[in-house]
Amino acid sequence: MGKVIAIALNTFKEAVRNKVLYFLLIFAILIMAFSAVISDLSISSPEKLIKDLGLASIDFFGFLIAVFVGVYLVYNELDRKTIYTIVSKPIDRTQFILGKFFGLLFTIYVNIAIMTFVFFAVLYFRESTAYEVMIKHLYSETSPGHFVMVQSEWVYYLKTIFLSMGKSLGTMFGVYTTVLTAGLMKVVLMSALSLAIITSFAIFYSTFSSPTLSAVFTSLTFIIGSLCEDIVRYADKLAEKAGGISHLAGAEAFKYWFAIVAVHIVPNLSYFDRRMNAVYGAPDIAAPQLFPPLLDWQTIVYGIGYTAAIVCLASLIFRNRNFK
């Protein structure tokens, strides 16, 4: 176990000294900040736009980190031949793969934590700086129709920034929640679980192919996995149009079976996507059965099981590899 942790920490060190990581992180944070600005364009519910964009960014940038950092982790060890000294040490190759996997996962989770922190802070900041709220805090009505400014705008902004950051931390650790952020942390946790699957795939592909190919394979897995529900719906529609599966022929049949096979070999990541529920699925406006719950054990077990299986497969391939 100590050796796995040592490899994981070294992997984390390698990743945080990689410039790509910072580029991605800064870009994600910029998008979240930008979402607060453009949310004013939304007439009905600006905070929904921030939530939607923010949650999507956390998921997507988590995926990008898994791909751009993940596919190089094993490759670099082979390319720079550092693997030679590693395998000659008294460690098991499985320990090496586990260390790489947990190191990458830890890197991604630290980044998700930073993005989530910014995301909640932006939400709280946006809430406290809405026009009506600000007016209430900046001016006091001394007599009917007479308003006096009680504090400077900039002092208020500064206070709000620190307050939002505090609230954001509170929400992340589950000690502070308002209607605004209810359920969002659970959505992030489910996203994090789906990213564990993607991470295991990035490591898996890189045990036997080049970084470019691994990146392509991992991306395809992510895309097909995220669109699973839609692909199934598309396949069903094809079958329906032909009047049953047995009536499918030619290109249609190929499309149908290709879709079905693709959906069954990649993980169904749409199980983990609980954004719709948290952003739009307030119980008073929609029937609860339309949306899955925010957290459920079946999906958690599915996620962990899938990840474990792929990591096992990766280590199986790696155990039997020759390093030229």
Place this chain on the structure above:
Amino acid sequence: MSVIETRNLSKIYTHDFLDVENGRLRFNFFRRTTALEKLNLNVEEGEIFGLLGPNGAGKSTTIKILMEILFPSSGSARILGRELGNKAVKAQIGFLPENPYFYDYLKGAEFLDYYGQLYGMSRKARRKRIDELFTLVGLPDHAPNLALKGYSKGMLQRIGLAQSLLNDPRLVVLDEPQSGLDPMGRKEIRDIILSLKQAGKTVFFSSHILSDAELICDRVAILNRGRLVAQGNMTNLLGSGAKEYEVVFSGLDKALLDSVRPLARTILQREDDVLLILESQTDADALIRQALSQGARLVSLTPRRETLEEYFIREVSRKPEQEKSEGAAA
């Protein structure tokens, strides 16, 4: 006890099905390369064993198989009396690969600490050992806090050697430990190898710097094109007697020089000095007696044994021709 023992160890590389070579696609249906063929080696405890051979001879392949970087196609090997893959055995081995390139984002001390953890050493043991090693391999004082990307090639080789000694190993395996080093660096590595032997460790290393190998090795094996050409100690391989005699005279008579010309294999003249290389001791004795009686002065007499390099070149270049002629005869 045999520290390393290989039996009929072979490695055949199968090429990738499809390859890009000089910008063109190349199909490699069933294309195979034999890197090592039925190698039988035996390295005894406490000796310095050199694995020698030209590029592509299979030296690195042998070491990689022993270190489990590659798996053999057939044959078997035992280290410290156990089959490959035993973790308890690996804990007693130190290994330095060829042209080591380590994690350049780590500082010297961080790097050794990481590898120490892989050996399962305690924090206290690691700290103590790392300090010792920086001194042992002769790295400068600022090296522990310098990122490896700032290390020179020689420094990398030294820290590579340090990581191979972390666990105070019984067997040290070094793949081309002197490549890329200047003469000073080569000498220092040589001294470290000798001090390891003094400490009772077995050193197994590959090299193509034959003069150094000759100086320090107890025994050597010579590989060529995947096959073992020779194996043994220096006396076995090179013989104990002198192969030729170098005699240097000054003030040698021209008439005398002409008369001994047929006896000498080589004659070199520089100013007043004449160097003659003679193949037999009797010729040398006769020549010296005659020259001295005619008033020449003997500057030096050196009996010369065959060098490992001469032996190596003879063995390595003889084999393919011999095989060819055998093949033609068949």
